[in-house]
Amino acid sequence: MSGPTSYLFVPGHRPDLIAKSRRSGAGAVVIDLEDAVAPADRPAARRAVRAALTAEPVPGQQLWVRINAPGSADAEADLAAIGDLLTHARVPKVDDPGQLDWVAARASRLTATLPAIESATGLLAAPAVAAHPLVVRLGLGGVDLANDLGCDGSAAALAYPRSVLVVASRAAGLPGPVNSVFAQLDDPDGLLTHARAARAIGFGAQSALTPRQLPAIHQVFGLAADRLIWAREVLGAFEAAGGAACRTPSGEFVDLPIAQEAQRILAAV
Incomplete structure (x- = not known):
């Protein structure tokens, strides 16, 4: 089983960037309603996401939406606005498979989730989360996880958490997990190092913050x-x-x- 090698995040309140991302060549586009969108902009973002979900699909490209944390008021509002259209949900801050049931109860067409593991509790629950029937892949929320663990977020510090996700994914029959974003947008060498460290452990894909990062990601995670x-x-x-x-x-x-x-x-x- 395989999946996209690149997941390009785009702010949900920027219809212009959503349109650009669909032409980027990313294997998957993730429209963000969470961290990239200020609370005041979220109502407009939900309207833009709804429009994107009803637009003509791009052949060979998956379209995901990152909602807010399950159980939160913002997630309730997200799913009230787009739950009847949402099929692929990137779910943040997952530390219990029951959170995915919470999302599914509010999204009638949901067929796939990609939970982000972003805490020590989430790491311990990773095998159970991976085994949930709606999970098609696990993701690493590297910045939040490093903050939770009190580590520096280096390849050495994240080697064990990454390995946990690889083992949980393999045991559940899922593709290799999705690596966290690399926040230094103008450091291609750093991106390559970041991606290669995850690939060496068994990750199968990488998240991106800009289309400029896609060539390096495809170089590392594509088939040479x-x-x-x-x-x-x-x-x-x-x-x-x-x-x-x-x-x-x-x-x-x-x-x-x-x-x-x-x-x-x-x-x-």
């Missing part, structure tokens, strides 16, 4: 040409050997687990 060549060579040798352990023409040993990894890579193309 050399990786595809490797997978095809492995499967060719394995199939030629009738499923027995063998060597590729370039001299690599291949057995069933290695062949399965090659199959996984090619299945994601």
Whole structure:
């Protein structure tokens, strides 16, 4: 199972940026009603989100809405405004699968949720959250999680939390989790380092704050040409050997687990 490799966030009160994001080439667009929108702007943002949800879909691109925290007055208002149209909900600050039931009870067409794990309590609940039938992927809320843990948010500090989400996702049969945003908009090298640290642990996608970040994200989380060549060579040798352990023409040993990894890579193309 796979999914988009990039999730581009866009403020819900900016219809111009919503339209631009749909042309960005992002695998998924996340219209934000939470952190990127001031409370005074949220009524207008809900109207703009409603218009976006009724617009012509972009082929091959998922459209998500990040609502406010389940149980809050703002989330109630979000779902009162768009609950009859919402199919894909990015849900913040999830630390209990019951919060997803709360959202589903107010969104009659909901088919997919992407819960963000943003606290120590959420980390401990990650396996139960991942197993919820409406969850299609987990996300890491890295800034809020670092604040909750009192850590510096570095790759080393987040290695364990990221690994928890990878293991919970795998156990639930979900794609690799979605990495948190990288807030330094003019630091492409820093973005690459941030994304590669998550990819090395098993994350499968990255959130973005601007279309300028998408090329680096796709570079890290996309399937590199050399990786595809490797997978095809492995499967060719394995199939030629009738499923027995063998060597590729370039001299690599291949057995069933290695062949399965090659199959996984090619299945994601």
